[in-house]
Amino acid sequence: MAGSFAHALWELKQAAGDPSYDRMRAEFGAVASKSALADAARGHRLPSWDITWEFVRPLAVGVLGQEPRAVRRAWRLKWEAAAAQPVLAVAAIPGDRSTFVSDLDVPDGMTVPAGTRIVKTWVLHNSGTVPWIGRYLRRAASFGPDECLTPQEVPIPATRPGEQARVSVDVRVAQSPGYHQVYWKMVDSAGRLMLPGQRAVFFLLHVT
Template identity: 50%
Template structure:
Protein backbone atom coordinates (compact mmCIF):
# COMPACT_ATOMS: atom_id res chain seq x y z
CA UNK A 1 0.00 0.00 0.00
CA UNK A 2 1.17 3.53 -0.77
CA UNK A 3 0.34 5.81 2.15
CA UNK A 4 -1.00 9.31 1.48
CA UNK A 5 -2.36 12.03 3.78
CA UNK A 6 -6.06 11.71 4.66
CA UNK A 7 -8.77 13.57 6.52
CA UNK A 8 -9.32 13.66 10.27
CA UNK A 9 -5.97 12.07 11.08
CA UNK A 10 -6.59 8.83 9.21
CA UNK A 11 -4.21 7.29 6.70
CA UNK A 12 -5.68 6.55 3.30
CA UNK A 13 -3.98 3.88 1.22
CA UNK A 14 -3.72 3.63 -2.52
CA UNK A 15 -4.15 -0.05 -3.48
CA UNK A 16 -1.13 -1.70 -5.06
CA UNK A 17 -2.09 -2.26 -8.70
CA UNK A 18 0.20 -5.31 -8.81
CA UNK A 19 -1.62 -7.07 -5.96
CA UNK A 20 -4.29 -8.62 -8.19
CA UNK A 21 -7.28 -7.76 -10.40
CA UNK A 22 -9.44 -6.35 -7.57
CA UNK A 23 -6.59 -4.18 -6.27
CA UNK A 24 -5.72 -2.98 -9.78
CA UNK A 25 -9.35 -2.01 -10.38
CA UNK A 26 -9.54 -0.26 -7.00
CA UNK A 27 -6.34 1.63 -7.88
CA UNK A 28 -8.18 3.09 -10.89
CA UNK A 29 -11.11 4.12 -8.69
CA UNK A 30 -8.75 5.64 -6.13
CA UNK A 31 -6.96 7.60 -8.87
CA UNK A 32 -10.30 8.86 -10.26
CA UNK A 33 -11.31 10.07 -6.81
CA UNK A 34 -8.05 12.02 -6.47
CA UNK A 35 -8.47 13.58 -9.92
CA UNK A 36 -11.99 14.68 -8.99
CA UNK A 37 -10.72 16.59 -5.96
CA UNK A 38 -10.89 13.73 -3.43
CA UNK A 39 -14.41 14.40 -2.06
CA UNK A 40 -15.37 12.47 1.06
CA UNK A 41 -17.62 9.44 0.75
CA UNK A 42 -20.22 11.27 2.82
CA UNK A 43 -20.17 14.08 0.27
CA UNK A 44 -20.36 11.65 -2.64
CA UNK A 45 -23.55 10.24 -1.11
CA UNK A 46 -25.21 13.25 0.46
CA UNK A 47 -24.33 16.09 -1.91
CA UNK A 48 -23.54 14.41 -5.20
CA UNK A 49 -26.22 11.72 -4.97
CA UNK A 50 -24.29 8.43 -5.16
CA UNK A 51 -26.73 5.54 -4.73
CA UNK A 52 -24.41 3.41 -2.63
CA UNK A 53 -23.58 3.32 1.06
CA UNK A 54 -20.51 5.03 2.45
CA UNK A 55 -19.03 1.66 3.40
CA UNK A 56 -19.63 0.27 -0.11
CA UNK A 57 -17.94 3.25 -1.77
CA UNK A 58 -15.02 3.02 0.63
CA UNK A 59 -14.67 -0.74 0.15
CA UNK A 60 -14.66 -0.30 -3.64
CA UNK A 61 -11.47 1.79 -3.44
CA UNK A 62 -9.69 -0.49 -0.95
CA UNK A 63 -9.22 -3.36 -3.38
CA UNK A 64 -9.81 -6.30 -1.08
CA UNK A 65 -12.65 -7.55 -3.25
CA UNK A 66 -14.15 -6.44 -6.54
CA UNK A 67 -17.16 -4.14 -6.05
CA UNK A 68 -20.46 -4.88 -7.74
CA UNK A 69 -21.14 -3.08 -11.00
CA UNK A 70 -23.85 -0.99 -9.32
CA UNK A 71 -21.42 0.29 -6.70
CA UNK A 72 -18.75 0.85 -9.35
CA UNK A 73 -21.09 2.87 -11.53
CA UNK A 74 -22.29 5.07 -8.66
CA UNK A 75 -18.66 5.71 -7.67
CA UNK A 76 -17.71 6.60 -11.25
CA UNK A 77 -20.90 8.46 -12.19
CA UNK A 78 -20.73 11.13 -9.51
CA UNK A 79 -17.00 11.71 -10.04
CA UNK A 80 -16.18 11.32 -13.73
CA UNK A 81 -19.57 12.31 -15.15
CA UNK A 82 -20.72 14.71 -12.44
CA UNK A 83 -17.54 16.40 -11.24
CA UNK A 84 -15.24 15.99 -14.24
CA UNK A 85 -17.98 16.45 -16.85
CA UNK A 86 -17.12 13.49 -19.09
CA UNK A 87 -19.80 12.06 -21.46
CA UNK A 88 -21.93 9.56 -19.57
CA UNK A 89 -22.29 6.96 -22.34
CA UNK A 90 -18.55 6.86 -23.01
CA UNK A 91 -17.71 6.67 -19.31
CA UNK A 92 -20.21 3.88 -18.70
CA UNK A 93 -18.96 1.79 -21.63
CA UNK A 94 -15.30 2.22 -20.68
CA UNK A 95 -15.75 1.38 -17.00
CA UNK A 96 -18.13 -1.50 -17.69
CA UNK A 97 -15.52 -3.08 -19.96
CA UNK A 98 -12.83 -2.59 -17.30
CA UNK A 99 -15.09 -4.06 -14.61
CA UNK A 100 -15.96 -7.10 -16.73
CA UNK A 101 -12.27 -7.68 -17.43
CA UNK A 102 -11.40 -7.45 -13.73
CA UNK A 103 -14.25 -9.80 -12.83
CA UNK A 104 -13.07 -12.36 -15.39
CA UNK A 105 -9.47 -12.12 -14.17
CA UNK A 106 -10.56 -12.49 -10.55
CA UNK A 107 -12.76 -15.47 -11.35
CA UNK A 108 -15.79 -13.79 -9.79
CA UNK A 109 -19.06 -15.40 -10.98
CA UNK A 110 -21.68 -13.31 -12.75
CA UNK A 111 -24.19 -11.81 -10.31
CA UNK A 112 -27.68 -13.30 -10.39
CA UNK A 113 -31.01 -12.15 -8.91
CA UNK A 114 -30.84 -14.99 -6.36
CA UNK A 115 -27.33 -14.23 -5.15
CA UNK A 116 -26.84 -13.97 -1.41
CA UNK A 117 -26.83 -10.54 0.20
CA UNK A 118 -23.38 -8.99 0.80
CA UNK A 119 -21.76 -9.03 4.19
CA UNK A 120 -22.99 -6.17 6.43
CA UNK A 121 -19.45 -4.88 6.90
CA UNK A 122 -18.84 -4.29 3.20
CA UNK A 123 -22.11 -4.06 1.24
CA UNK A 124 -21.99 -3.93 -2.51
CA UNK A 125 -18.92 -6.12 -3.07
CA UNK A 126 -18.48 -9.59 -4.52
CA UNK A 127 -15.85 -12.10 -3.47
CA UNK A 128 -14.39 -15.34 -4.75
CA UNK A 129 -16.70 -18.24 -5.68
CA UNK A 130 -15.90 -19.96 -2.37
CA UNK A 131 -16.68 -16.83 -0.36
CA UNK A 132 -19.91 -16.30 -2.28
CA UNK A 133 -20.97 -19.90 -1.67
CA UNK A 134 -20.23 -19.56 2.04
CA UNK A 135 -22.31 -16.43 2.34
CA UNK A 136 -25.11 -18.12 0.40
CA UNK A 137 -25.24 -21.01 2.87
CA UNK A 138 -25.21 -18.67 5.87
CA UNK A 139 -27.99 -16.50 4.45
CA UNK A 140 -30.22 -18.98 2.64
CA UNK A 141 -32.92 -18.66 5.29
CA UNK A 142 -33.27 -14.90 4.78
CA UNK A 143 -32.85 -14.46 1.04
CA UNK A 144 -36.50 -13.62 0.44
CA UNK A 145 -36.79 -10.70 2.91
CA UNK A 146 -33.43 -9.27 1.86
CA UNK A 147 -34.39 -9.42 -1.82
CA UNK A 148 -37.68 -7.69 -1.08
CA UNK A 149 -35.91 -4.93 0.84
CA UNK A 150 -33.42 -4.37 -1.98
CA UNK A 151 -36.27 -4.05 -4.50
CA UNK A 152 -38.07 -1.59 -2.21
CA UNK A 153 -34.90 0.49 -1.87
CA UNK A 154 -34.47 0.59 -5.65
CA UNK A 155 -38.07 1.68 -6.16
CA UNK A 156 -37.70 4.43 -3.58
CA UNK A 157 -34.56 5.68 -5.31
CA UNK A 158 -36.29 5.71 -8.70
CA UNK A 159 -39.06 7.86 -7.32
CA UNK A 160 -37.05 10.45 -5.45
CA UNK A 161 -33.99 11.27 -7.51
CA UNK A 162 -33.85 13.42 -10.61
CA UNK A 163 -31.44 12.46 -13.34
CA UNK A 164 -30.05 9.36 -11.59
CA UNK A 165 -30.57 5.85 -12.91
CA UNK A 166 -32.25 3.54 -10.39
CA UNK A 167 -30.17 0.61 -9.17
CA UNK A 168 -30.71 -2.62 -11.02
CA UNK A 169 -31.00 -5.90 -9.09
CA UNK A 170 -27.53 -6.95 -10.29
CA UNK A 171 -25.38 -6.93 -7.15
CA UNK A 172 -26.40 -5.21 -3.89
CA UNK A 173 -25.15 -1.80 -2.88
CA UNK A 174 -27.01 -0.85 0.28
CA UNK A 175 -27.65 -2.72 3.48
CA UNK A 176 -31.47 -2.85 3.34
CA UNK A 177 -31.56 -2.68 7.13
CA UNK A 178 -29.89 0.74 7.20
CA UNK A 179 -32.02 3.39 8.90
CA UNK A 180 -33.68 5.99 6.68
CA UNK A 181 -34.49 9.33 8.34
CA UNK A 182 -38.27 9.68 8.68
CA UNK A 183 -40.19 12.62 7.20
CA UNK A 184 -40.59 15.67 9.41
CA UNK A 185 -44.37 15.17 9.26
CA UNK A 186 -45.72 11.64 9.63
CA UNK A 187 -47.40 10.43 6.44
CA UNK A 188 -45.50 12.81 4.17
CA UNK A 189 -44.08 11.29 0.98
CA UNK A 190 -42.98 12.35 -2.49
CA UNK A 191 -42.33 10.67 -5.82
CA UNK A 192 -40.22 12.15 -8.60
CA UNK A 193 -42.18 12.37 -11.85
CA UNK A 194 -39.44 13.40 -14.25
CA UNK A 195 -37.59 16.23 -15.96
CA UNK A 196 -40.09 18.37 -17.88
CA UNK A 197 -37.58 20.80 -19.39
CA UNK A 198 -33.81 20.86 -19.95
CA UNK A 199 -32.86 17.16 -19.65
CA UNK A 200 -29.60 16.47 -17.84
CA UNK A 201 -26.60 16.96 -20.12
CA UNK A 202 -28.30 19.65 -22.23
CA UNK A 203 -25.88 22.09 -23.85
CA UNK A 204 -26.59 25.70 -22.84
CA UNK A 205 -24.79 28.72 -24.38
CA UNK A 206 -22.75 30.83 -21.96
CA UNK A 207 -24.70 33.57 -20.20
CA UNK A 208 -28.06 32.17 -21.31
CA UNK A 209 -31.14 32.22 -19.10
CA UNK A 210 -33.30 29.10 -19.05
CA UNK A 211 -36.05 27.57 -16.92
CA UNK A 212 -35.65 24.11 -15.41
CA UNK A 213 -38.88 22.31 -14.51
CA UNK A 214 -39.40 19.04 -12.62
CA UNK A 215 -42.59 17.15 -11.81
CA UNK A 216 -43.35 15.61 -8.42
CA UNK A 217 -46.28 13.63 -7.03
CA UNK A 218 -47.60 13.88 -3.48
CA UNK A 219 -47.79 10.19 -2.59
CA UNK A 220 -48.39 10.74 1.12
CA UNK A 221 -51.38 11.79 3.20
CA UNK A 222 -50.19 15.33 4.00
CA UNK A 223 -51.14 18.39 1.88
CA UNK A 224 -48.18 20.38 0.60
CA UNK A 225 -48.81 23.96 1.66
CA UNK A 226 -46.18 26.66 2.10
CA UNK A 227 -43.32 24.51 0.80
CA UNK A 228 -40.23 25.29 -1.22
CA UNK A 229 -37.38 23.68 -3.12
CA UNK A 230 -34.21 25.10 -1.57
CA UNK A 231 -30.81 25.13 -3.22
CA UNK A 232 -28.58 22.78 -1.23
CA UNK A 233 -25.30 22.79 -3.12
CA UNK A 234 -23.60 22.72 -6.49
CA UNK A 235 -20.41 21.93 -8.33
CA UNK A 236 -18.97 22.67 -11.74
CA UNK A 237 -16.24 24.51 -13.62
CA UNK A 238 -15.42 28.10 -12.69
CA UNK A 239 -18.48 30.31 -12.21
CA UNK A 240 -21.60 28.55 -11.03
CA UNK A 241 -25.10 28.54 -12.46
CA UNK A 242 -27.01 31.38 -10.82
CA UNK A 243 -30.41 30.61 -9.31
CA UNK A 244 -32.71 31.85 -6.55
CA UNK A 245 -31.98 30.46 -3.09
CA UNK A 246 -35.39 28.79 -3.07
CA UNK A 247 -38.50 28.49 -5.25
CA UNK A 248 -42.10 27.92 -4.11
CA UNK A 249 -43.93 24.63 -4.56
CA UNK A 250 -47.58 25.21 -5.51
CA UNK A 251 -50.24 23.86 -3.14
CA UNK A 252 -50.48 20.12 -3.78
CA UNK A 253 -52.99 17.74 -2.21
CA UNK A 254 -52.32 14.02 -1.61
CA UNK A 255 -52.46 12.11 -4.89
CA UNK A 256 -51.86 15.22 -7.00
CA UNK A 257 -48.85 16.01 -9.18
CA UNK A 258 -47.14 19.38 -9.34
CA UNK A 259 -44.52 21.05 -11.52
CA UNK A 260 -41.83 23.19 -9.95
CA UNK A 261 -39.66 25.56 -11.98
CA UNK A 262 -36.49 27.51 -11.30
CA UNK A 263 -34.96 30.24 -13.46
CA UNK A 264 -31.26 29.70 -14.11
CA UNK A 265 -28.54 31.85 -15.63
CA UNK A 266 -25.66 29.90 -17.16
CA UNK A 267 -22.06 30.89 -16.34
CA UNK A 268 -20.18 33.26 -18.64
CA UNK A 269 -17.44 30.70 -19.26
CA UNK A 270 -17.76 27.23 -20.88
CA UNK A 271 -17.83 24.21 -18.59
CA UNK A 272 -20.60 22.46 -16.71
CA UNK A 273 -22.69 22.97 -13.60
CA UNK A 274 -24.93 20.86 -11.41
CA UNK A 275 -27.21 22.26 -8.70
CA UNK A 276 -29.02 20.28 -5.98
CA UNK A 277 -32.39 21.03 -4.33
CA UNK A 278 -34.42 19.64 -1.42
CA UNK A 279 -37.92 20.29 -0.08
CA UNK A 280 -38.22 22.58 2.98
CA UNK A 281 -40.95 24.40 4.85
CA UNK A 282 -41.22 28.14 5.44
CA UNK A 283 -38.83 27.88 8.39
CA UNK A 284 -36.18 26.16 6.30
CA UNK A 285 -36.62 22.72 7.87
CA UNK A 286 -35.98 19.68 5.66
CA UNK A 287 -39.31 17.94 5.21
CA UNK A 288 -38.10 14.69 3.63
CA UNK A 289 -34.54 14.17 4.94
CA UNK A 290 -34.50 10.55 3.80
CA UNK A 291 -35.03 11.54 0.16
CA UNK A 292 -32.12 12.32 -2.13
CA UNK A 293 -31.79 15.80 -3.56
CA UNK A 294 -33.10 16.52 -7.05
CA UNK A 295 -30.74 18.32 -9.39
CA UNK A 296 -30.16 19.68 -12.86
CA UNK A 297 -26.96 19.20 -14.84
CA UNK A 298 -26.05 21.23 -17.92
CA UNK A 299 -23.02 21.60 -20.16
CA UNK A 300 -22.16 25.24 -20.81
CA UNK A 301 -20.78 25.91 -24.30
CA UNK A 302 -19.43 29.02 -26.01
Protein backbone atom coordinates (compact mmCIF):
# COMPACT_ATOMS: atom_id res chain seq x y z
CA MET A 1 0.00 0.00 0.00
CA ALA A 2 2.91 2.36 0.73
CA GLY A 3 4.08 1.78 -2.83
CA SER A 4 0.81 2.91 -4.43
CA PHE A 5 0.63 5.94 -2.12
CA ALA A 6 4.20 6.85 -3.06
CA HIS A 7 3.22 6.55 -6.71
CA ALA A 8 0.44 9.09 -6.15
CA LEU A 9 3.00 11.45 -4.58
CA TRP A 10 5.33 10.89 -7.53
CA GLU A 11 2.52 11.70 -9.98
CA LEU A 12 1.79 14.94 -8.10
CA LYS A 13 5.48 15.86 -8.30
CA GLN A 14 5.48 15.22 -12.06
CA ALA A 15 2.35 17.33 -12.53
CA ALA A 16 4.10 20.19 -10.70
CA GLY A 17 7.07 20.07 -13.08
CA ASP A 18 9.21 17.60 -11.11
CA PRO A 19 11.06 20.13 -8.94
CA SER A 20 14.03 18.91 -6.92
CA TYR A 21 13.60 18.31 -3.21
CA ASP A 22 16.00 21.19 -2.55
CA ARG A 23 13.76 23.46 -4.62
CA MET A 24 10.65 22.21 -2.82
CA ARG A 25 12.26 23.34 0.43
CA ALA A 26 14.01 26.55 -0.65
CA GLU A 27 11.52 27.94 -3.15
CA PHE A 28 8.15 26.39 -2.31
CA GLY A 29 8.42 26.29 1.47
CA ALA A 30 8.41 22.58 2.40
CA VAL A 31 9.60 22.33 6.00
CA ALA A 32 10.38 18.60 5.98
CA SER A 33 13.97 17.53 5.44
CA LYS A 34 15.21 16.58 1.98
CA SER A 35 15.71 12.98 3.11
CA ALA A 36 12.17 12.77 4.52
CA LEU A 37 10.66 14.08 1.27
CA ALA A 38 12.70 11.66 -0.80
CA ASP A 39 11.82 8.74 1.45
CA ALA A 40 8.09 9.52 1.14
CA ALA A 41 8.28 9.01 -2.63
CA ARG A 42 10.25 5.75 -2.47
CA GLY A 43 7.34 3.65 -1.19
CA HIS A 44 9.24 1.54 1.32
CA ARG A 45 6.89 2.65 4.09
CA LEU A 46 3.95 5.00 4.49
CA PRO A 47 5.12 8.50 5.49
CA SER A 48 3.56 10.23 8.48
CA TRP A 49 0.71 12.62 7.76
CA ASP A 50 2.92 15.61 8.64
CA ILE A 51 5.56 14.56 6.08
CA THR A 52 2.85 13.81 3.52
CA TRP A 53 1.36 17.28 3.90
CA GLU A 54 4.78 18.94 3.60
CA PHE A 55 5.25 17.00 0.35
CA VAL A 56 1.78 17.80 -1.02
CA ARG A 57 1.25 21.40 0.11
CA PRO A 58 4.16 23.05 -1.75
CA LEU A 59 3.30 21.22 -4.98
CA ALA A 60 -0.51 21.14 -5.06
CA VAL A 61 -1.06 24.55 -3.44
CA GLY A 62 2.18 26.43 -4.12
CA VAL A 63 2.87 25.27 -7.70
CA LEU A 64 -0.48 24.09 -9.06
CA GLY A 65 -2.57 26.73 -7.28
CA GLN A 66 -5.16 24.35 -5.85
CA GLU A 67 -7.42 25.36 -2.96
CA PRO A 68 -5.60 24.49 0.30
CA ARG A 69 -8.55 23.13 2.31
CA ALA A 70 -9.78 20.94 -0.54
CA VAL A 71 -6.28 19.62 -1.16
CA ARG A 72 -5.70 18.87 2.51
CA ARG A 73 -9.04 17.08 2.81
CA ALA A 74 -8.50 14.98 -0.33
CA TRP A 75 -4.97 13.93 0.56
CA ARG A 76 -5.91 13.25 4.20
CA LEU A 77 -8.54 10.80 2.93
CA LYS A 78 -5.95 9.14 0.69
CA TRP A 79 -3.46 8.91 3.54
CA GLU A 80 -6.05 7.47 5.96
CA ALA A 81 -7.10 4.88 3.37
CA ALA A 82 -3.46 3.87 2.94
CA ALA A 83 -2.88 3.72 6.70
CA ALA A 84 -5.98 1.55 7.19
CA GLN A 85 -4.82 -1.14 4.77
CA PRO A 86 -3.49 -4.31 6.43
CA VAL A 87 0.25 -4.77 6.13
CA LEU A 88 1.05 -7.78 3.94
CA ALA A 89 3.76 -10.23 4.81
CA VAL A 90 6.68 -9.73 2.45
CA ALA A 91 8.56 -12.39 0.49
CA ALA A 92 11.51 -10.62 -1.15
CA ILE A 93 13.42 -13.16 -3.27
CA PRO A 94 16.91 -12.29 -4.58
CA GLY A 95 16.85 -12.00 -8.35
CA ASP A 96 13.06 -11.53 -8.55
CA ARG A 97 12.13 -8.57 -10.74
CA SER A 98 9.26 -7.31 -12.89
CA THR A 99 9.31 -4.64 -15.61
CA PHE A 100 6.17 -2.97 -16.89
CA VAL A 101 5.94 -3.27 -20.68
CA SER A 102 2.65 -1.75 -21.81
CA ASP A 103 -1.10 -1.39 -21.42
CA LEU A 104 -3.37 -3.20 -23.89
CA ASP A 105 -6.92 -2.27 -24.94
CA VAL A 106 -7.51 0.44 -22.33
CA PRO A 107 -4.81 3.15 -22.21
CA ASP A 108 -4.54 5.15 -18.99
CA GLY A 109 -6.78 8.20 -18.97
CA MET A 110 -9.22 6.66 -21.47
CA THR A 111 -12.74 8.12 -21.35
CA VAL A 112 -15.36 5.48 -20.56
CA PRO A 113 -19.10 5.71 -19.79
CA ALA A 114 -20.18 5.26 -16.17
CA GLY A 115 -21.41 1.79 -15.25
CA THR A 116 -20.01 -0.01 -18.30
CA ARG A 117 -17.82 -3.13 -18.26
CA ILE A 118 -14.29 -3.19 -19.64
CA VAL A 119 -11.27 -5.51 -19.53
CA LYS A 120 -7.93 -3.97 -18.57
CA THR A 121 -4.79 -5.87 -19.63
CA TRP A 122 -1.18 -5.20 -18.66
CA VAL A 123 1.95 -6.75 -20.18
CA LEU A 124 4.65 -7.51 -17.60
CA HIS A 125 8.18 -8.76 -18.32
CA ASN A 126 9.87 -11.19 -15.96
CA SER A 127 13.17 -9.33 -16.04
CA GLY A 128 14.71 -11.25 -13.15
CA THR A 129 16.06 -14.76 -12.65
CA VAL A 130 13.12 -16.23 -10.67
CA PRO A 131 10.20 -17.99 -12.42
CA TRP A 132 6.74 -16.71 -11.54
CA ILE A 133 4.60 -19.63 -10.42
CA GLY A 134 1.40 -19.18 -8.42
CA ARG A 135 1.57 -15.39 -8.61
CA TYR A 136 -1.34 -12.93 -8.60
CA LEU A 137 -2.02 -9.22 -8.89
CA ARG A 138 -3.92 -8.12 -5.78
CA ARG A 139 -5.91 -4.91 -5.62
CA ALA A 140 -4.01 -2.55 -3.33
CA ALA A 141 -5.84 0.78 -3.34
CA SER A 142 -8.25 2.94 -5.30
CA PHE A 143 -8.87 6.65 -5.63
CA GLY A 144 -11.90 8.39 -7.10
CA PRO A 145 -15.41 9.63 -6.29
CA ASP A 146 -16.54 6.02 -5.73
CA GLU A 147 -15.40 2.48 -6.49
CA CYS A 148 -14.69 0.71 -9.74
CA LEU A 149 -15.69 -2.91 -9.06
CA THR A 150 -13.09 -5.61 -9.76
CA PRO A 151 -12.01 -8.99 -8.41
CA GLN A 152 -9.70 -8.68 -5.42
CA GLU A 153 -7.06 -10.80 -7.18
CA VAL A 154 -6.30 -11.87 -10.75
CA PRO A 155 -3.88 -14.68 -11.68
CA ILE A 156 -0.56 -14.12 -13.42
CA PRO A 157 0.29 -16.90 -15.90
CA ALA A 158 3.36 -18.99 -15.11
CA THR A 159 6.20 -16.92 -16.54
CA ARG A 160 9.83 -17.90 -16.87
CA PRO A 161 12.69 -15.37 -16.66
CA GLY A 162 12.86 -13.44 -19.91
CA GLU A 163 9.22 -14.07 -20.81
CA GLN A 164 6.26 -11.70 -20.84
CA ALA A 165 2.89 -12.20 -19.15
CA ARG A 166 -0.46 -10.70 -20.05
CA VAL A 167 -2.61 -10.09 -16.98
CA SER A 168 -6.26 -9.06 -17.38
CA VAL A 169 -8.89 -7.83 -14.95
CA ASP A 170 -12.63 -7.39 -15.50
CA VAL A 171 -13.79 -3.92 -14.41
CA ARG A 172 -17.27 -2.61 -13.72
CA VAL A 173 -16.74 1.11 -14.20
CA ALA A 174 -17.80 3.39 -11.35
CA GLN A 175 -21.10 5.28 -11.52
CA SER A 176 -19.68 8.70 -10.60
CA PRO A 177 -17.99 10.96 -13.19
CA GLY A 178 -14.37 11.86 -12.62
CA TYR A 179 -10.96 10.21 -12.64
CA HIS A 180 -10.78 6.77 -11.04
CA GLN A 181 -7.50 4.97 -10.32
CA VAL A 182 -6.95 1.45 -8.97
CA TYR A 183 -3.53 0.08 -7.94
CA TRP A 184 -2.36 -3.55 -7.95
CA LYS A 185 0.63 -5.33 -6.37
CA MET A 186 2.08 -8.79 -7.04
CA VAL A 187 1.55 -11.45 -4.35
CA ASP A 188 2.23 -15.18 -4.13
CA SER A 189 -0.26 -17.98 -3.49
CA ALA A 190 0.05 -17.42 0.28
CA GLY A 191 -0.84 -13.73 -0.12
CA ARG A 192 2.68 -12.49 0.63
CA LEU A 193 3.78 -9.29 -1.09
CA MET A 194 6.35 -9.85 -3.81
CA LEU A 195 8.69 -7.19 -5.21
CA PRO A 196 8.06 -4.81 -2.27
CA GLY A 197 10.44 -2.16 -3.59
CA GLN A 198 8.79 -1.78 -6.99
CA ARG A 199 5.92 0.51 -7.96
CA ALA A 200 2.41 -0.88 -8.28
CA VAL A 201 0.71 -1.25 -11.65
CA PHE A 202 -2.58 0.60 -12.01
CA PHE A 203 -5.37 1.64 -14.31
CA LEU A 204 -6.69 5.19 -14.63
CA LEU A 205 -10.10 5.88 -16.15
CA HIS A 206 -11.89 9.12 -17.00
CA VAL A 207 -15.52 8.28 -16.24
CA THR A 208 -18.26 10.31 -17.92
